[in-house]
Amino acid sequence: MTSPVSLTIAGDIAVIEVSHPPVNALSQVVRAGLADCVSRAAETEDVQAIVIYGAGRTFIAGADIREFGKPALEPYLPEVINKIEATAKPVVIALHGTALGGGLEVALGGHYRVALSSARFGLPEVTLGLLPGAGGTQRLPRLAPVDKALAMITTGRQIDAKQALELGIIDRVADGDDVRTAGIDFAREVIAQGKGVRPTSALACHAADAQVFDAARAKLAQSARGQIAPQKCVDAIQGAVTLPFAKGLAQERALFQDLMRSDQRVALIHAFFSERQVGKLPQIQGVRARELATVGVVGGGTMGAGIAVSALLAGLRVTLAERDEDALERAGTTVSKLLMGSVKRNKLSQDQYDAIMASGFKSTTDYADFTNADVVIEAVFENMEVKKEVFARLDAICKPGAILASNTSYLDVNAIAAMTSRPEDVIGLHFFSPAHVMKLLEVVVADKTSPEVVATGFALAKVLRKVAVRSGVCDGFIGNRILSYYRKALDGAVMAGASPFDVDRALVNFGLAMGPFAVGDLAGLDIGWATRKRLAPTRDPREAYAEFSDRLCEMGRFGRKTGRGFYIYEDGKSAPDPQVDEIIVAERAAKKIDARTISDQEIVDRYMAAMVNEAARVVEEGIALRPLDVDVVFLNGYGYPRWRGGPMHYADTVGLDKILNDIKAFAAEDDFLWKPAPLLQRLVAKGETFASLNP
Ligand code: 3H9
Numbered sequence: 001m002t003s004p005v006s007l008t009i010a011g012d013i014a015v016i017e018v019s020h021p022p023v024n025a026l027s028q029v030v031r032a033g034l035a036d037c038v039s040r041a042a043e044t045e046d047v048q049a050i051v052i053y054g055a056g057r058t059f060i061a062g063a064d065i066r067e068f069g070k071p072a073l074e075p076y077l078p079e080v081i082n083k084i085e086a087t088a089k090p091v092v093i094a095l096h097g098t099a100l101g102g103g104l105e106v107a108l109g110g111h112y113r114v115a116l117s118s119a120r121f122g123l124p125e126v127t128l129g130l131l132p133g134a135g136g137t138q139r140l141p142r143l144a145p146v147d148k149a150l151a152m153i154t155t156g157r158q159i160d161a162k163q164a165l166e167l168g169i170i171d172r173v174a175d176g177d178d179v180r181t182a183g184i185d186f187a188r189e190v191i192a193q194g195k196g197v198r199p200t201s202a203l204a205c206h207a208a209d210a211q212v213f214d215a216a217r218a219k220l221a222q223s224a225r226g227q228i229a230p231q232k233c234v235d236a237i238q239g240a241v242t243l244p245f246a247k248g249l250a251q252e253r254a255l256f257q258d259l260m261r262s263d264q265r266v267a268l269i270h271a272f273f274s275e276r277q278v279g280k281l282p283q284i285q286g287v288r289a290r291e292l293a294t295v296g297v298v299g300g301g302t303m304g305a306g307i308a309v310s311a312l313l314a315g316l317r318v319t320l321a322e323r324d325e326d327a328l329e330r331a332g333t334t335v336s337k338l339l340m341g342s343v344k345r346n347k348l349s350q351d352q353y354d355a356i357m358a359s360g361f362k363s364t365t366d367y368a369d370f371t372n373a374d375v376v377i378e379a380v381f382e383n384m385e386v387k388k389e390v391f392a393r394l395d396a397i398c399k400p401g402a403i404l405a406s407n408t409s410y411l412d413v414n415a416i417a418a419m420t421s422r423p424e425d426v427i428g429l430h431f432f433s434p435a436h437v438m439k440l441l442e443v444v445v446a447d448k449t450s451p452e453v454v455a456t457g458f459a460l461a462k463v464l465r466k467v468a469v470r471s472g473v474c475d476g477f478i479g480n481r482i483l484s485y486y487r488k489a490l491d492g493a494v495m496a497g498a499s500p501f502d503v504d505r506a507l508v509n510f511g512l513a514m515g516p517f518a519v520g521d522l523a524g525l526d527i528g529w530a531t532r533k534r535l536a537p538t539r540d541p542r543e544a545y546a547e548f549s550d551r552l553c554e555m556g557r558f559g560r561k562t563g564r565g566f567y568i569y570e571d572g573k574s575a576p577d578p579q580v581d582e583i584i585v586a587e588r589a590a591k592k593i594d595a596r597t598i599s600d601q602e603i604v605d606r607y608m609a610a611m612v613n614e615a616a617r618v619v620e621e622g623i624a625l626r627p628l629d630v631d632v633v634f635l636n637g638y639g640y641p642r643w644r645g646g647p648m649h650y651a652d653t654v655g656l657d658k659i660l661n662d663i664k665a666f667a668a669e670d671d672f673l674w675k676p677a678p679l680l681q682r683l684v685a686k687g688e689t690f691a692s693l694n695p
Contacts, residue, residue, distance in 0.1 A: 005033025007040055012048040013187045014041035014089075015180065023061035024054045026102045028073040030064075034106070035080045042087050048191045050091045051183035052084075052110065058097025059119070059179075060106055065128065065269060068260065077102050077134040078253060081109035085199045090190045094183025095119045095170070098158070105132055108139040111198040113170040114186040115161045116179055121169060122158035126229045128272060129265030129643060133256030137236035138248045139200040143168045146208035150216050150237055154230045201245040213238045226511045227643050229259055263653055267645030270691075271635055274628040274646070277695060278469050279458050281625065287451045289459035290401060293317060296376035298390055300331020300363070303407055304379035306435030309338040312356050313348065313436060314463050319362045319369050328363050335361060338436055367397050375403040375460065377429055382530060384411055388419045395420035403453055405429040406444075410476045410531055413446040423448040427457050430477060432637045433523060440637030441466040442477050467636045472623040475535075479633045481623070482614045482647075483516075484531075488673055489610035489666070490516060491546035493603055494584060496669065497595035500566050501576040506600035507607060511641030517566040518574070519639075520549070521559030525566075529553040542672045551583050609662040609674075612651040616677035619693065627690035648690040660684045 004020035004027075016037045018024045034052075041050045054060055063077060084091055084106065093110035098120045105123075107113050115121075123132045123140070131137060132153060141149040144167040152159065164170045174182035189195075216234050224230040232255045239248040259265055295311045297304050297320045308318045312335070320335070322328040339356060342348040348356075362369065370376050376398060378390050387406060394404050404426045406416050417426035428444025441464070443457035454470070461468030471477040476484055490503050504515020520528060529550060539545065552565060559565030560574075567574040588595055615630045624630045631646020644650045651659050660680055667674035683689065 001029075003033040003036070004030050005037050007037040009041075009044055009047060010184065012046055012191060013184055014044060014047040014050045015184065016041065016050060016052045017055050017180075018052070018060060019055035021056055023058055023098075024056065024103070025062060025064040025066075026060055026077055026106070027064040027067065030060075031075050031077055031080050035075050035083055038084055038087055038091075042089055047089060049187040050087065050089055051094055051180075051187050052091065052106070053094040053179050053183050054097065054103075056097075059093075059095045059099040060103030061098050062101030062103050062124070063134075065272065068128075068269060069266065077105070078249065081106055081134050085109040085111075085201060088197065090187070090195060090197050092183050092187045092190060094174075094179045094186070095121075096177075096179040098122070100158075101125050101132065101136075102134050105134040105136040105139070108143065108169075108200055109135060111200075112186060112190060112195075114172045114174050114182050115164065115170045116177060116182060117161050117173050117175075118177075119161045119164075120158045121161075121164050122156060123153050124156035124158075126154060126233055127156040127268065129227075129229045129262060129268040130259045131229060131233045131236050131252070131256055133253060133260075135201075135249055135252070137233065137252045138205075138240045138245060140169070141208075141237055141240045142200050142203040142205050144206070146206045146212060146237065146241060149206075149240075150212075150234065153233045153237060154216065154220055154224070201249075205240050208241050210238075226641060228262060228264055232259055264643045267643055267649055267653070270628075270645040270649045271631070271642050274632050274694075275467055275636075278467065278629055278632045279461075280695075281454070281458075281470055283445075283451050284455040284458065287455040289456040290374065290403065290452060292374050292456065292460055292463060294319070294373045294375075296321065296370040296373035296398075298367075298376060298378045298394070299380040300327060300334065301379065301381075302334070302433060303431060303435055304377075305331050305334035305338060306433060306437075307377055307379055307407065307431050308335050308361070309342075309436040310431070310464050310466075312339065312360055313342060314465065315360075316463065317360055317362075319364055319373060321364050321367060321369065324365060328365060332363050338434075342436075367393050370394065370397055370402075371399060373398060373402055375405055375456070377405045377407055379407040379431075382408060382411065382527070384415065387411065387416055391416050391419040391426070395422065401425070403427060403456055405457070407431055409480050410534075412475075413444050413473050414448075417446050417448060424450040425453055427453050428471070428473070428477070429457060429460070430471070430479075432479075438637060439465075439467050440479070440633060441468045442471045442479060442633065442637075443468045444471045444473060444477055446473055467632060469629050469633050469636075470625060471629075471633075472621070474618075474621070474623050478618055478624045478630060479637050481618060482611055482630070482634075483638065485614035486607055486610035487516060487528075488543075488546075489606050490603070491549070492544065492666075492670055492673065493598055493606050494548070495544070495546050495588060495591070495593055496598055498598040498603060499576075499581055499584065502598065502600070503603050506603035509600065510604045510607075511644055513639030513641075521565035521567055521569075521574075524558050524561055525549060525553050526558045540672070544670050544673065546587070548580070548584050548587050551587070552580070605662050606666060608647065608650065608654075609659050609666060611647045612656075612659050613663055613674075613677050613680060615647055616680040616683075616690075619690075620677065620679040626694050628694045652689040652691050656680060656684050656689065 008015045091110040092112045093107040095115035161173045220230040236252045239251040294317045297308045300322045413428040417423035430442035432438035441461045458468045500517040557564040568577045627648035634640035
């Protein structure tokens with residue numbers, strides 16, 4: 001097998017190229033190839049400087065994540081990098097694309113670094129539950145100030161070439177777009193100026209006192225609640241400041257290996273690969289997406305305006321329709337406000353904002369303005385009759401081949417498609433609020449939706465920088481269907497004795513971004529109320545229906561937007577409302593329920609058992625293609641802690657038999673709600689996991 005790393009001698013310069021598509025990850029063959037080429041270059045008599053660069057779209061994007069969890073193979077990366085650094089001839093690293101993780105560590109092990117202006121740099125190991133384990137925590141603070149190194153390593157955030165230059169991480173930003181030439185030119189100068197080697201490990205580390213590290217730990221205890229890796233990153237960087245290089249490096253290695261064995265690392269890598277797997281659907285392999293340049297949005301409420309902004313920020317042209325001029329004006333104001341938010345956060349320049357408002361964004365009361373749209377997304381009130389009417393009108397006006405999409409969060413997309421003469425062009429595109437921020441897009445595939453339209457839904461998600469998950473049609477699709485079920489289980493916990501505030505606290509401690517009752521307040525309690533009223537006629541009389549949420553809605557308490565829901569919202573703060581407890585106590589009394597103490601652990605167990613049970617049904621029915629699709633939905637749309645990998649991965653981690661036993665135990669209290677899903681029972685009987693159903 002030819003090595004992915006090659007050496008060419010060009011006069012007095014040795015050029016080492018890493019060519020290991022798609023992202024030049026540091027697989028064993030790359031590490032071995034690098035070590036070998038560096039040795040040979042060093043031994044070649046005429047060579048006076050060595051250049052290392054990456055072929056294709058990027059420099060090295062890190063260690064090969066697919067090797068993690070398997071026995072480590074020699075040569076190990078830290079040794080390869082030490083070897084590069086110890087080379088007696090100057091080594092110039094030429095950078096383009098994304099130099100990430102082990103890739104940036106290779107660069108830090110070189111003596112000089114030159115980058116194209118488009119290059120980006122980062123140490124994203126922490127996002128995989130790790131820390132840079134090949135010298136990154138030791139060499140970075142020898143080049144960049146400690147606070148900057150801490151920020152980069154503990155968040156994994158990337159910086160651009162200009163910032164890298166300012167921080168001292170690189171020596172030059174080169175003109176042009178030829179990285180090989182940039183490296184060779186720099187090497188020529190090094191030789192001409194007789195610069196010699198400059199090992200990073202020999203530089204003095206930037207100074208910082210213990211308080212800097214204590215403050216970083218305290219901050220991360222809040223911002224990265226529950227996570228181990230960020231804290232270990234701080235420990236490793238502190239080692240760079242307080243220990244000699246070799247000792248600091250050894251400590252970094254030990255911490256790295258501890259993290260490699262952690263459940264959090266396994267969960268985060270499951271999340272990484274699941275997000276890349278989720279779009280790989282047999283149905284759309286090789287299918288070309290349709291053109292997407294012009295987007296129509298029907299409805300300018302919170303969702304419609306958010307969807308419009310998401311498309312505008314991605315450079316698409318948007319026409320938004322509302323019923324009348326007043327509604328249109330309100331929608332325009334919302335769009336402009338959201339875009340200005342992006343300007344304030346430096347995500348959009350003022351010029352770009354002006355250009356969008358001048359020509360990218362149009363609003364109208366006339367559907368005739370949709371004649372040229374490639375896709376029209378309906379985001380009107382969640383009412384089937386209204387939606388049907390909208391689709392019939394769109395069908396009459398839109399050009400052939402235009403995609404007609406509904407942002408419904410619960411309703412039957414087949415019934416909506418049936419209102420048109422082109423059901424093959426109809427799809428559900430379920431955005432999550434706020435639509436310009438939330439990463440998740442459920443692509444709801446109806447019975448007649450064509451593969452080309454599905455492929456275009458996924459392509460749109462990519463343009464919008466969202467994670468798309470395919471869902472079949474059912475009430476609530478993947479996410480909201482599972483949510484409805486676990487909300488019933490949590491309502492059950494409240495009826496049994498917990499307060500909504502206990503539930504929220506227990507689940508936030510478990511790692512959720514927000515408790516489910518607080519989320520309800522944020523989304524608006526009227527939304528769930530409308531759904532419950534819609535489903536009331538078909539509700540099974542055996543269901544133990546908790547009424548306290550309805551009571552709040554009847555009082556006009558819809559959550560944040562009315563200042564009261566489960567919580568009271570005043571002066572930008574929220575506090576539990578004792579009146580909510582009174583309402584619940586009254587309902588328990590009416591239903592003759594004796595409240596008991598419910599532990600935080602029981603709340604978590606109920607929440608997880610309910611999620612996993614319904615998710616198993618969702619997978620078995622083919623609503624979600626695989627367990628990983630459920631995980632990606634909850635990680636990107638419901639604030640589920642990424643470091644737990646998603647509900648299905650979590651269930652595998654704690655054991656499916658434990659989940660099944662919990663379900664059976666809860667069934668003693670309510671055997672209507674708690675019926676074990678057949679798929680879960682089968683997996684337990686066979687001793688298998690959800691992971692066995694993932695590709
Ligand atoms: C590390 O370096 C540890 C060291 O400190 C210490 C070691 C001792 N390995 O994302 P894409 C695959 S930890 C293996 O769709 P993009 C990916 O699965 C690592 N495979 O493309 C996909 O495969 P497929 C630190 C990898 O252009 C394909 O490449 N580094 C790796 O949107 C394309 O990926 C990171 O965490 C990898 N490292 O984005 C960087 N990376 O086609 C992780 C990617 O079969 N990677 N693949 O599905 C990224 O952030 C993005 O992939 C990148 C490209 C920005 C590079």
